[in-house]
Amino acid sequence: MTQEKREFTTDLAVIGSGLAGMAASIFAINRNISTAQAGNTGAIAYTTGYLDLLGNTGTGSSGVIDDPWDGIRQLQVNQPGHPLAQIPEMDIRQAFTEFTSFLGECGIIYGTPGETNVRAITPAGTTKSTFSVPATMQAGVDAFARKATCVIIDFKGLRGFSARQVVANLKSEWPSLTAQRISFPDMISGEIYPEVMARALEVPATREKLGALIKDLRGEAEVIGMPAIMGMHNPDEVMADLSKLIGCPVFEIPTMPPSVPGIRLREMFEQVFPQKGLTLVPQQKVRSLDFSDKEVKLTLSDNYGPIIIHAKTVILATGRFLSGGLEAERDGIIEPLLNLPVTQPDSRDQWYQMTYMNKQGHEIHKCGIEVDDHFRPLNSEGGVVDSRLFAAGVILAHQDWIRGRCGAGVAIASAYKAVTEAEKVIQKSTRPE
Amino acid sequence: MSDAKITTINFKEKAIELLPEGASFDACLTCGLCSSGCPASGIENMDPRKFIRMAMLGMDKELSTTPWVWTCTQCKRCQHVCPMNIDISQLVFLARGNWPKEKKPAGIVRSCELTRSTDSTSAMGLPPDDFVFVVNDVLEEVRELQPQFKNMQAPIDKKGAHFFVNQNSREPMSEPDEMVPLWKIFDIVGADWTYSSKGWAAENFCMFSGDEEAWYEVIKKRVDAANELECAVWLNTECGHSYYTMWNAVSRFGMETNFKIESLVTYYAQWIREGKLPVNSDWNVNNIKFTVQDPCQIVRKAYGDSIADDLRYVAKKLVGEENFIDMQPNRSANYCCGGGGGFLQAGMTEQRRIYGKRKFDQIMATRAEYVLTPCHNCHSQMEDIGHHYGGQYNVVHFWTLICLSLGILGENERTYLGPDLAEIGL
Numbered sequence: 001m002t003q004e005k006r007e008f009t010t011d012l013a014v015i016g017s018g019l020a021g022m023a024a025s026i027f028a029i030n031r032n033i034s035t036a037q038a039g040n041t042g043a044i045a046y047t048t049g050y051l052d053l054l055g056n057t058g059t060g061s062s063g064v065i066d067d068p069w070d071g072i073r074q075l076q077v078n079q080p081g082h083p084l085a086q087i088p089e090m091d092i093r094q095a096f097t098e099f100t101s102f103l104g105e106c107g108i109i110y111g112t113p114g115e116t117n118v119r120a121i122t123p124a125g126t127t128k129s130t131f132s133v134p135a136t137m138q139a140g141v142d143a144f145a146r147k148a149t150c151v152i153i154d155f156k157g158l159r160g161f162s163a164r165q166v167v168a169n170l171k172s173e174w175p176s177l178t179a180q181r182i183s184f185p186d187m188i189s190g191e192i193y194p195e196v197m198a199r200a201l202e203v204p205a206t207r208e209k210l211g212a213l214i215k216d217l218r219g220e221a222e223v224i225g226m227p228a229i230m231g232m233h234n235p236d237e238v239m240a241d242l243s244k245l246i247g248c249p250v251f252e253i254p255t256m257p258p259s260v261p262g263i264r265l266r267e268m269f270e271q272v273f274p275q276k277g278l279t280l281v282p283q284q285k286v287r288s289l290d291f292s293d294k295e296v297k298l299t300l301s302d303n304y305g306p307i308i309i310h311a312k313t314v315i316l317a318t319g320r321f322l323s324g325g326l327e328a329e330r331d332g333i334i335e336p337l338l339n340l341p342v343t344q345p346d347s348r349d350q351w352y353q354m355t356y357m358n359k360q361g362h363e364i365h366k367c368g369i370e371v372d373d374h375f376r377p378l379n380s381e382g383g384v385v386d387s388r389l390f391a392a393g394v395i396l397a398h399q400d401w402i403r404g405r406c407g408a409g410v411a412i413a414s415a416y417k418a419v420t421e422a423e424k425v426i427q428k429s430t431r432p433e
Numbered sequence: 434m435s436d437a438k439i440t441t442i443n444f445k446e447k448a449i450e451l452l453p454e455g456a457s458f459d460a461c462l463t464c465g466l467c468s469s470g471c472p473a474s475g476i477e478n479m480d481p482r483k484f485i486r487m488a489m490l491g492m493d494k495e496l497s498t499t500p501w502v503w504t505c506t507q508c509k510r511c512q513h514v515c516p517m518n519i520d521i522s523q524l525v526f527l528a529r530g531n532w533p534k535e536k537k538p539a540g541i542v543r544s545c546e547l548t549r550s551t552d553s554t555s556a557m558g559l560p561p562d563d564f565v566f567v568v569n570d571v572l573e574e575v576r577e578l579q580p581q582f583k584n585m586q587a588p589i590d591k592k593g594a595h596f597f598v599n600q601n602s603r604e605p606m607s608e609p610d611e612m613v614p615l616w617k618i619f620d621i622v623g624a625d626w627t628y629s630s631k632g633w634a635a636e637n638f639c640m641f642s643g644d645e646e647a648w649y650e651v652i653k654k655r656v657d658a659a660n661e662l663e664c665a666v667w668l669n670t671e672c673g674h675s676y677y678t679m680w681n682a683v684s685r686f687g688m689e690t691n692f693k694i695e696s697l698v699t700y701y702a703q704w705i706r707e708g709k710l711p712v713n714s715d716w717n718v719n720n721i722k723f724t725v726q727d728p729c730q731i732v733r734k735a736y737g738d739s740i741a742d743d744l745r746y747v748a749k750k751l752v753g754e755e756n757f758i759d760m761q762p763n764r765s766a767n768y769c770c771g772g773g774g775g776f777l778q779a780g781m782t783e784q785r786r787i788y789g790k791r792k793f794d795q796i797m798a799t800r801a802e803y804v805l806t807p808c809h810n811c812h813s814q815m816e817d818i819g820h821h822y823g824g825q826y827n828v829v830h831f832w833t834l835i836c837l838s839l840g841i842l843g844e845n846e847r848t849y850l851g852p853d854l855a856e857i858g859l
């Protein structure tokens with residue numbers, strides 16, 4: 001056979017390609033740490049593009065919070081085990097600034113993270129509390145806040161996004177909102193996907209045709225909303241172009257997965273990381289991890305054959321059930337790569353509440369692995385598994401990121417923490433005795 | 434039309450057998466990333482997600498008969514974007530193989546039959562003697578008319594040569610001058626190479642017809658030919674699926690090879706790095722823009738991003754860094770053009786062009802005037818969709834541009850250059 005084993009030597013290995021893994025790689029790149037990243041696609045393509053920090057503390061009547069920083073201080077008192085309660089506020093701020101600046105420099109501009117949450121529109125036409133939104137969605141936040149005269153557009157053949165639904169859900173709060181349906185230019189009939197429209201809008205001629213269609217039905221609108229389809233690789237340019245062609249600001253509303261903002265992030269990372277010197281092994285799961293005195297060895301393979309990564313430090317950012325970081329078995333929840341102990345309800349009966357929408361949330365959504373102050377995973381005796389192993393993201397226990405609207409917050413802040421801790425180990429290892 | 438019936442496959446059972454380690458159809462979230470990212474979605478009212486769901490629901494009759502399997506190029510992009518790593522192309526391969534020969538697209542079947550009809554393994558049925566004649570004839574002409582190459586060689590059946598070089602039949606059959614730039618490159622770098630009179634051809638439509646036995650038989654002839662000549666490397670030239678059909682078959686069928694299977698693209702990059710191929714972009718004084726098409730068969734389905742990076746390295750050296758514009762998405766995530774999988778030979782022109790619209794949009798978004806690609810099927814498809822949808826770009830082989838850059842591209846070797854480059858270096 002012609003397959004050849006490939007070996008890489010690196011200071012840091014990041015396992016996982018979700019938001020936490022990507023954030024860890026960004027922080028490592030910014031610190032000039034030689035890094036290799038592996039892990040299958042993860043859930044990043046499912047994101048809305050909104051970056052939550054903390055939107056709900058699960059207390060009070062609705063639990064919805066406007067001030068995430070105050071919310072984190074409440075967590076420190078009420079949920080001290082929550083990962084966000086264990087990271088200094090200054091670090092969380094720095095992490096968000098660094099993360100969003102990196103995205104902006106690579107072509108997806110985000111609003112500067114501030115002091116308060118914003119109200120952003122969801123695919124269903126409800127609103128949610130989030131922290132930082134892409135520039136292509138900012139005009140929607142502003143328009144909602146001042147209840148501007150606005151038309152929401154949708155497209156024939158596009159499932160999972162209905163302008164009428166968005167309007168119906170928001171109408172009582174936003175009376176000057178109306179809906180229109182159009183046909184996307186030059187698209188064959190049948191089901192069409194946001195991804196396909198977004199790529200078509202990378203072509204200037206398609207933008208012109210769409211811009212002309214929308215201009216015709218704009219009427220008195222001060223702003224136009226549409227599903228997230230404004231280009232894949234240059235969304236800010238597509239938005240600026242469309243806005244000019246239509247004659248008013250335009251904004252995107254996230255769609256149901258598979259959504260463009262998630263694919264945008266994933267493709268951007270996959271393109272930019274290797275350019276910045278990172279060794280990226282996309283789409284492949286790490287099969288095993290071996291710790292010896294001199295190194296940590298990761299074993300995996302791709303179509304072309306086996307790959308070995310020799311690392312000084314490792315960040316485990318493998319996520320929960322969707323990405324395979326945790327697995328639910330008959331008799332309990334396991335962490336399959338290293339068999340780390342998983343904090344979980346005593347019995348399966350306690351995984352879920354009897355009602356799906358129960359306000360308390362479901363216990364299974366708080367399970368995960370335990371870490372110490374340095375974000376190093378702990379074994380069943382409470383000791384550090386290995387001083388070179390760190391963890392980040394939603395694999396961490398004691399947080400229900402869905403209910404808490406804190407998925408990106410946990411991912412980005414814990415990745416920041418894990419990288420700064422790994423960096424100390426790397427520096428120590430390179431320093432002469 | 435024949436009366437042959439298509440038998441029904443139990444897709445769920447087969448799917449479970451074929452699952453890669455750790456993957457699970459139960460884990461399919463029906464999220465639709467596969468369909469959203471597939472240019473064949475919607476054609477014949479089918480898409481990859483629907484295919485999987487129908488398989489899980491036991492709708493075997495529908496799946497066994499849907500013509501969609503001939504519009505899926507088995508490019509594996511669905512698997513590439515799937516968080517659960519589900520490989521739908523294997524089921525498509527099974528479905529294709531299950532169609533009675535009389536019902537399969539005639540063009541693919543005929544190409545497979547022709548491939549098996551001579552020792553050349555040429556899908557155009559060019560016999561060994563004719564191939565040898567054409568090569569010698571063209572060589573003689575070049576030696577005569579291009580004095581710089583009066584000692585150029587195009588060896589055939591040279592035992593112990595380092596490279597066993599394959600050739601897409603299209604060149605000796607219909608555009609023999611297109612072989613010359615490749616020979617010149619070998620001449621410049623001093624490569625020790627040979628053609629073989631047997632098993633020299635590159636293409637393999639038996640694989641695309643889903644006929645595993647015929648696929649094996651074709652590859653066996655090629656493997657035997659390369660083993661017999663005791664070459665160190667079986668070198669795939671600018672043809673995507675010919676690499677995959679050989680590389681994949683060797684492990685699939687457990688064949689013994691005394692040679693490595695490699696792509697010419699990696700050697701272009703290596704020879705440029707080593708200074709053996711002193712290309713530059715000085716000729717591109719008008720800053721003509723170029724993009725690159727990643728053939729699925731050598732990038733996503735085989736080498737991965739490493740060969741995609743080589744393609745870009747070579748392209749940038751040839752045209753100038755600032756004149757290279759990448760398609761989006763690119764490398765392993767690039768779209769299939771719609772020319773592969775036998776689509777070009779299947780006679781389904783309308784469907785193929787619908788499929789190709791995605792590639793056309795990608796090319797138009799780059800605003801490049803030229804597309805470089807080391808693949809014949811990509812080449813033909815991108816030319817066709819360019820004409821069909823009104824694109825103004827040209828599609829060229831790497832060998833053309835390498836020789837153009839070196840100032841050694843002959844007058845008859847410029848078929849694919851636009852008028853802007855037709856005269857350069859003559």
